[in-house]
Amino acid sequence: MIKTVIFDMDGVIVDTEPVHHYAYHQHFKHLNIDVTQEMYASFTGNSTKNVYQRLKETFDILDEVEDLVQKKRSLFNDAFDEKEDLDLLPGVRELIVDLHSNGIQLILASSASKVTIERVFNRFGLHKYFTHIVSGEDFPKSKPHPAIFEHAASLSVAPKEECIVIEDSTNGIKAAKGAGIYCVGYMSENSHLQELAEADMVINHFNDLNAEKVKALK
Structure with missing residues (x-):
């Protein structure tokens, strides 16, 4: 699970x-x-x-x-x-709240700097949902190198076989798979130049996922 x-x-x-x-x-x-x-x-x-x-x-x-x-x-x-119109992507807040309220641990693993992550998390009130934040600036090599996801998985309450990654980029998916973690590819409007074929599954909207479906993956 x-x-x-x-x-x-x-x-x-x-x-x-x-x-x-x-x-x-x-x-x-x-x-x-x-x-x-x-x-x-x-x-x-x-x-x-x-x-x-x-x-x-x-x-x-x-x-x-x-x-x-x-x-x-x-x-x-x-x-x-x-940029006043900057907002979370459609459905992602609902998914985050659903996962969190159903006891699923959430970890952020982003290539963004700690400063940028803090700006986003403070603006949208996301800190309370995530147990750990991992920034790419702490690693010498970026995605597709798997180091960031290997470290994120080490912070999990469960073995990596009981973790999944949600990614929207070719490099991110390669990094997740390189770390040996199940990967959900998110096909956003901005993913048209990204190749998601290596993902274990691909979704077009966060409405396609919920806590029950996530727990049953694999």
């Missing part, structure tokens, strides 16, 4: 991708670099630090990675605070 659900955040709980897209592309203009749509899509599931490490190598950027990260985060934070 499934006892723990490990959630990704961006694209699963909240869609901050438009805010990230704006912040990144404002910064790309400032750096005078041409990042293709395909290259940008490949960043999904990567930490900001790893994105800028790749960009620095690709475009021979002279700035230090940490300075690049801080500039992008500053742009993101300003845009995040100004």
